[in-house]
Amino acid sequence: MTSETALRDLNLLPKSERTNETSSKDILAKPYVEPSDENVGEKQRKNTVSLVEPPVNGSEVGHSGTDVVVAEVEYIESDKLNDLDDIDECLKVLLDGLGSKDWVLLCETLNNVRRFSIYHKEALQDILDNVITLVVKALKNPRSAVCKTAIMTCADIFKAFGDTIVDSLDPLLVQLLLKSSQDKRFVCEAAEKALIDLTIWVSPVLLLPKLQPYLKNRNPRIRAKASMCVSRSxxxxxxxxxxxxxxxxxxxxxxxxxxxxxxxxxxxxxSLLLELQTSYEKSPVLAPEQETPSDEPLVYSWEQFCESNLPKLSAQAVLRVTSSITQEAPVSGL
Incomplete structure (x- = not known):
């Protein structure tokens, strides 16, 4: 999928993603119908971090007066994911699980993708494109449980495969920029972390051209997240x-x-300009040849470099920023 195609997704946030929802760090919950049980209420009171998501299609709870029973799915950090018990069997059902409409099974399968990425990435190599396509679909899922688990899966894929996923990166990148710009805090935080991992594990030479189109996006929050990625990269x-x-x-x-x-x-x-100024002063650009010969080559100062490469007003703005930062630096070290 090209960057141009992926950019169209930026303006297509589902309404369901705009609703307010309680955040959960550890446990997600899926409702289903079961006869009344006195222990249900007590269990729900104890699970103060559980997240009970409303049915997406309105059909999961079909009777009034019934109790909601919680099926728990954990958000597991990468360093706490155990290895797979049966690699071959998990691999056989992986794509089917990623395409499942059962959101609990889908979350479990996404976690298995993470386990493959951490412990057996070579087993995913032949089906990686198909896996990424289905992870993108999960990122678009209206259930926050699925969405956050898919985001965590992206982070582990970036770490495992690095530069080799660049050709498949566009649809993942557009979704992560979207999710990092929305109002659900726990989803937003996960997406921001995944974007940081992206800047760590994918070469900046390959990543920067992917980020540049988003710096001009009409959504200011998308531009901000892209700017932060560029500055880190x-x-x-x-x-x-x-x-x-x-x-x-x-x-x-x-x-x-x-x-x-x-x-x-x-x-x-x-932040980026400060980095560029520091880099420039280590390796300045030679000035054009002067009419008067000189024993030493002349170089452009940072000010001259900015004035020669930027419109006048832009150069002045850049120099105001970099000169103020330079002047403040010794003070901050006192």
Whole structure:
């Protein structure tokens, strides 16, 4: 799927994702109908972190006066996931499980994808494209339980496969930017963490071109999350990598975000500009040849570099930011 196709998803948030919902760090709950039981109420009172999601299609609870019984599904951190008991059997049913309409089974299967990524990533290699397609579908699921588990699955896939998933990254990236920009806090936090993992495990040379289109998205929250990803990714290039990638191009990108609507975008731009200034001063650009010969080559200062590569007003804005940061640096160390 191309970036252009994926971008269309940015404006298609389901209404069900706009509803307020209690967040849960550890346990999710699925309702189903069962005859009244005195212990049910007591169990629900004890599970203060349980999340009872309403039926998506309105058909799961069909009778009034019935009690809701909780089926628990855990959000398990990666370092606490145990290995698979039967690798071959799990692999046989993996794609079917990812396509299941039973959301509890789907969450369990997503966790198995995470286990494969952590312990047996080579077993996923041949079906990875199909797995990613179904994970994208799970990211779009209106149930927050499925959505968050799918987000956690993305993070483990990034760590396991790194640069090898770049060709399949677009649909994952667009969904993670969406989820990190929505109102459900526990989903938003999981998506932000997955985006951080993305900037860690995927090479910035490959990732930055994927992020750039989102810096111009009409949704300011999407732009802010993309700006933050760019700001985290660029330092991993190193001084020589920044120079090779194009410090002029990166400076223009950062400059464009300085006047953005949200403070997160502007803060990310300031952080990026400081990184670029530091990198530039380690390896400055040579000035054009002067009419008067000189024994030492002349170089552009940071100010001259900005003025030669940016419109006048943009250059002034960049220099105000970088000069103020430079002047404040010694004070902060006192």
């Amino acid at each position: 660029v330092p991993r290039l190193g001084t020589e990598g920044i120079k090779d990638y194009g410090i002029d191009k990166l400076t223009q990108i950062a400059s464009s975000q300085l006047s953005d609507k949200l403070p997160e975008s502007r803060e990310a731009a300031r």
